[in-house]
Amino acid sequence: MIKFNPGRIVVTRGVDNEMNDNATFARHVRLSLERHLAGDWGNLCDEDRATNKLALLEGDRLFSAYTKVGVPPIWIITEWDRSVTTILFPDEY
Secondary structure, X not given: OOXXXXXXXXXXXXXXXXXXXXXXXXXXXXXXXXXXXXXXXXXXXHHHHHHHHHHHHHOXXXXXXXXXXXXEEEEEEXXXXXXXXXXXXXXXX
């Protein structure tokens, strides 16, 4: 169940390149995005989860972090106005 409008969904060049080269990573990105949209924030501390819960109600930025053995970790950020959701590597922030 989608909990919010993600706006336009974009990926960074680094994520796009990795998705094109690695089908396992591409599946990880797709599943992580589905989790993000459902309010499953991945590998966050309790404080960050609480921040996202409040952000859903008040319209602030949403942040998720996902890891999977064998593929690079990714972050997913939805802007406060829900205009865009970006999928990126942590070092691209």
